Amino acid sequence: MAIVLGICMLLASTARAQSLPPVIGSPGLAADYYRGYFYDQVSFFTANTPVIRNRPVEQLNFEEAEDDNFRVGNVATYYSPNRPDEFSAQFRGQLYVTTAGSYTFYLGSDDAAYLWLDNHPQPVAFNKGDSFPYREMSGTCTLTAGLHTLRVDYGEHGGSQGLVLQYSGPDMPKQLVPNGVLYNQMTAAILPTLLNFEAVADNLQVALNWETAAEENCTEFVIQKSRDGKTFTDLLRRPGGATTVKARSYSAIDPQPAIGWTYYRLQQLRSDREPVYSPIKAVEIKPIELTVSIYPVPNNGTFYLDVQPGNVGTAQLRLLDMSGRQVYEKEISLTNGARQMIEPDMATGIYMLKLTTNAGTFSRKISLGI
Ligand SMILES: [Ca+2]
């Protein structure tokens, strides 16, 4: 009887969970601001009443400053004009982790700050006390993919103030925790917009894929790229799904990434708010050594090229005579090592062959008709 009852309760609970209307996650965090300094006491935030409640904050990126960079206004005490001191704040929300693994969090602050994940009794990273200038402390933890509750307790005592939260993970470099993986609802029953954003090297191209669990007022996705991880330019666009609670997947290709490291991020444009950003992904394109076979030798003026690796996209073939003048040009498609027959119809003689690909330029002297 007890077993049957247990199963019934489970079914009832499942049915109730399924009947909840889906709530689309809202980007960023929620902030409460308090008068006074918290002196590293977590209980400060329950013992006191916030003056500003549930203010939306896109991300924790309050760079160190003397002026009112937190926009706390009269919540702070002013011993001199535009120099806010003695206030505290609590930032709350959920962090969506796209890839399971080890994450390091970098908490920069002036004065004290504590980062808590999943209500664990120990903070992941913390800056204790108020006797230091702005500094960054870090902590590492293993996270499952999915939503994790996040809370940052912060306080400014005197002098300048600042608070910046960055992270690095198994598939991404150190960066500001972007608003696209932060959700300001504390309830677990939310649908995150961005499930993942992947940028993967595929020979001399980069494959870009992303998935959404839900979208809200999403007009367009813009893939942005950068050589230094700081200054981004638009690469390509895809129309968004407006407002939907159906999962969608997208894919795109960067056909011509430079050799070396390139940084990619996904910008989601919305009709109702400022853009939302994915984590930044870094991709390294390694230079490829081309092996080019040219045969037969001798030949009757027509020859064959065999280029390995054979999947480096299109290549520009040029022939120069011995005075350096270009006498022949042909675009060839190098796919899967297919050999290329070249019929340049040139006078008998010695030529310089140049083959230019994404991977670089190959040069060799060849004889035609000899
Ligand atoms: Ca201050």
Ligand SMILES: [Ca+2]
């Ligand atoms: Ca300070």
